[in-house]
Amino acid sequence: MRPLTADRRYPAMSRAAQPGYAPQPHTAPPPRRDPAPTRMAYRMQRLWLTPAFRVLMRVGVPVLCVAAVGAIAFGPEARRNAIVAQVGEWREAIENRPEFRVSVLQVTGASPSLDAAIRDMLDVKLPVSRFSIDLEAAATRIRTLDAVDQAEVKVGSGGVLSVRITERQPALIWRKEAELDLLDATGRRVAQVLERADRPDLPVVTGFGADKAASEALAIVAAAKPVLPRLRGLVRIGERRWDLVLDRDQRILLPADNPVRALERLLALDKAEDLLGRDIIAVDLRNQARPTIRLSSDALRSLRRAKGLETVENAL
Numbered sequence: 001m002r003p004l005t006a007d008r009r010y011p012a013m014s015r016a017a018q019p020g021y022a023p024q025p026h027t028a029p030p031p032r033r034d035p036a037p038t039r040m041a042y043r044m045q046r047l048w049l050t051p052a053f054r055v056l057m058r059v060g061v062p063v064l065c066v067a068a069v070g071a072i073a074f075g076p077e078a079r080r081n082a083i084v085a086q087v088g089e090w091r092e093a094i095e096n097r098p099e100f101r102v103s104v105l106q107v108t109g110a111s112p113s114l115d116a117a118i119r120d121m122l123d124v125k126l127p128v129s130r131f132s133i134d135l136e137a138a139a140t141r142i143r144t145l146d147a148v149d150q151a152e153v154k155v156g157s158g159g160v161l162s163v164r165i166t167e168r169q170p171a172l173i174w175r176k177e178a179e180l181d182l183l184d185a186t187g188r189r190v191a192q193v194l195e196r197a198d199r200p201d202l203p204v205v206t207g208f209g210a211d212k213a214a215s216e217a218l219a220i221v222a223a224a225k226p227v228l229p230r231l232r233g234l235v236r237i238g239e240r241r242w243d244l245v246l247d248r249d250q251r252i253l254l255p256a257d258n259p260v261r262a263l264e265r266l267l268a269l270d271k272a273e274d275l276l277g278r279d280i281i282a283v284d285l286r287n288q289a290r291p292t293i294r295l296s297s298d299a300l301r302s303l304r305r306a307k308g309l310e311t312v313e314n315a316l
Helices: 037-047 051-074 077-093 113-124 136-144 211-223 225-230 259-273 295-306
Strands: 104-108 148-158 162-167 172-176 179-183 187-191 204-206 231-237 239-244 251-252 280-284 292-296
Touching: 037 051, 037 172, 051 077, 113 136, 113 280, 136 148, 136 162, 172 211, 179 292, 211 225, 211 231, 211 239, 211 259, 225 231, 239 259
Parallel strands: 104 162, 172 204, 204 231, 251 280
Antiparallel strands: 148 162, 172 179, 179 187, 231 239, 239 251, 280 292
16 A cells, blocks of 8 residues: 655656656637627617617517518409408308397387387387397487487397487477477477467467567466466567566567566566456566556556546547
């Protein structure tokens, strides 16, 4: 067994003097890599910093590739026609599925006559696919009817085409020569009636421009509640004021400004003095500072005789 330490009796030999030693050839160390980029890499980096080049590479190149593929795929006319026909068949097959079929038309919120008019206007041939019905266009057509205020058209569950109507409520009868039109509270035409007896519950207005002042007419009618059983109608004068017509051919000429207040004052006087129960033809309230009363011929003669201005012999 050899000792771990060298024997001091023998001097240490160099590695070259050792038997069997062969010198190794000398090799140079590998060169260090230059961290600087090449000229081509530098130019590419500078080009990538350009915004237009980045947009071109990120957007332009993909778009050009897609356009090229589309041009190759859809270039031949026969191929385009085949694709369009196939897409049409797929669409028709989907639209005609049973879950998209409309079989019932339901109209709610409309009177029987309006219900029939709406069904005639829509003219939908059932059953039909829900994709074949333009709901917004149908609602727009329904709103053109005079009696319709709001209309909503939608397809509900079970294949029901639901039409929900908000009908205009008539508030006045507008007499125009031989025609009688129903107006709502805003003056919009609702329908036409043949006779006054068809709607005895509604007041009558007449005169040019009466429809434009419908709200004012309703306010006057509401204020005339104490004489409402005697009310025959309202007449629009010069598109600026109203005449209140009562039975016995009595008229109340209302002012253009604040007609409701003037009428309330007159009715308070009538309640205290029974003014309208007397033989009076008209009460002129146009000048609120100086109301005027027009008597009938018999009442005027009686007043003259009472004042001694006329005798019975002179009257004969």
